[in-house]
Every structure is written in C-alpha cells, then in structure tokens.
Amino acid sequence: MGQSIKVGIAADHGGFEMKQALIEKLLAEGHQVEDFGADTLDPDDDYPDYIIPLGRAVVAGDVERGIAICGSGVGASVAANKIHGVRCGLCHDHFSSRQGVEDDDMNVLCLGGRVMGQAVAWDHVAAFLAARFSGAERHRRRLSRVAELEAT
Ligand code: RB5
Numbered sequence: 093m094g095q096s097i098k099v100g101i102a103a104d105h106g107g108f109e110m111k112q113a114l115i116e117k118l119l120a121e122g123h124q125v126e127d128f129g130a131d132t133l134d135p136d137d138d139y140p141d142y143i144i145p146l147g148r149a150v151v152a153g154d155v156e157r158g159i160a161i162c163g164s165g166v167g168a169s170v171a172a173n174k175i176h177g178v179r180c181g182l183c184h185d186h187f188s189s190r191q192g193v194e195d196d197d198m199n200v201l202c203l204g205g206r207v208m209g210q211a212v213a214w215d216h217v218a219a220f221l222a223a224r225f226s227g228a229e230r231h232r233r234r235l236s237r238v239a240e241l242e243a244t
Contacts, residue, residue: 096121097221100155102128102142105135106163107205110213114159117214123221126155143171150199151177158200159217165204172200176242179235184208189216193223195231 099118103111108130118125128146130137139162150158158180162168165182172180180200181192184207192198201220203213225231 096123097156098124098126098154099157099159099221100126100128100146100149101159101161102130102146102168103161103205104130104137104139104142104163104168105133106139107161107165107168107203108133110161110203110205110210111159113210114161114213114217118217139167140171143168144175147172147175147178147180147200151175157221159220160200160202161205163204163206165202165207169202172202179238183216183220186215186219189219190223193220194226195228197225197231197235 101111101115115125115127126149128149129142143160146158146160149155160168160172160180169180169182172178178200179196179198180202181188181196181198182202182204183189183192189201201216203216
C-alpha cells in the first residue's frame with residue numbers, strides 16, 4: 093500500500109471482530125492506529141460512545157482518517173455525520189470507498205460488520221486509505237454547499 097498514515101478506528105459490538113481484524117492488518121501495513129473502542133465485546137454497548145470520539149478526533153486532526161463500524165454501518169454513519177466536519181460514507185463497493193475520497197473528500201469510512209467479510213472490509217479500507225481528494229473545482233463547489241449547510 094501507499095504511505096503510512098495515522099488511522100482512527102471505532103466499533104460497537106456489531107463491528108468489534110471486524111475492528112480487531114482491521115487493526116491487525118493496518119499495523120501490519122505500517123499504519124499508526126488509534127483505537128477508540130470498544131475495548132471488549134459487550135453485546136449491550138452503544139455505537140455513539142465510540143463513533144463520536146472517533147469523528148471528533150478526525151475533525152481535530154488527531155487522526156488523518158477514520159473507520160467506523162457497527163452491525164449494518166447505518167447507525168455509525170448517521171452518528172458520525174452529525175459531527176461538523178465529518179464526511180462519512182457507508183460503503184458496500186470498492187468504487188465508492190475510493191471515489192468517496194476522490195470526489196467527496198470522505199474522511200470517515202463506515203462499514204457493516206454483519207454484512208461483509210473481513211477480506212472485503214480490508215479491500216474497502218485499502219482503497220479508502222490510498223485515495224486522495226482530487227481538489228477539482230466542481231467537487232470543491234459541492235462540498236462548500238455542504239459546509240454552508242453545516243454552518244446554519
Ligand atoms: C447493534 O445491535 C446494531 O443495531 C448496531 O451495531 C448497528 O447495526 C446499528 O446501525
């Protein structure tokens with residue numbers, strides 16, 4: 093893979109196993125990883141407890157990119173996108189994991205731990221981390237409209 097970056101990752105019980113597997117892969121690829129929890133598999137835990145600190149760390153620049161995981165990915169993506177400055181996409185295909193960064197400057201990738209296998213999840217993560225925002229004027233224009241909405 094490309095250059096090593098600092099990645100934040102968070103998951104509830106629905107994504108716990110996937111998170112642990114992705115951390116191993118990320119470290120093996122030479123990335124720095126900050127784990128925002130859960131620290132143990134607790135079937136009663138709540139995804140906002142982990143996803144919100146992850147999103148805030150991405151916005152603050154404490155980590156360069158975030159990976160948010162819950163069972164379906166839906167709750168985690170909803171929570172992450174409530175944080176100003178987070179641009180989180182729930183991805184089920186390789187194309188979106190790459191293009192979400194290139195066109196939409198996605199800074200948090202969301203995955204569903206119960207809807208895909210670990211090899212597919214890693215393919216998403218690798219595509220997400222290798223991608224860079226294109227900076228094209230039309231994409232900046234669209235993102236500025238979203239930023240305006242956040243500011244109101
Ligand atoms: C937890 O059971 C599950 O609801 C959660 O992980 C997630 O899928 C929510 O969207």
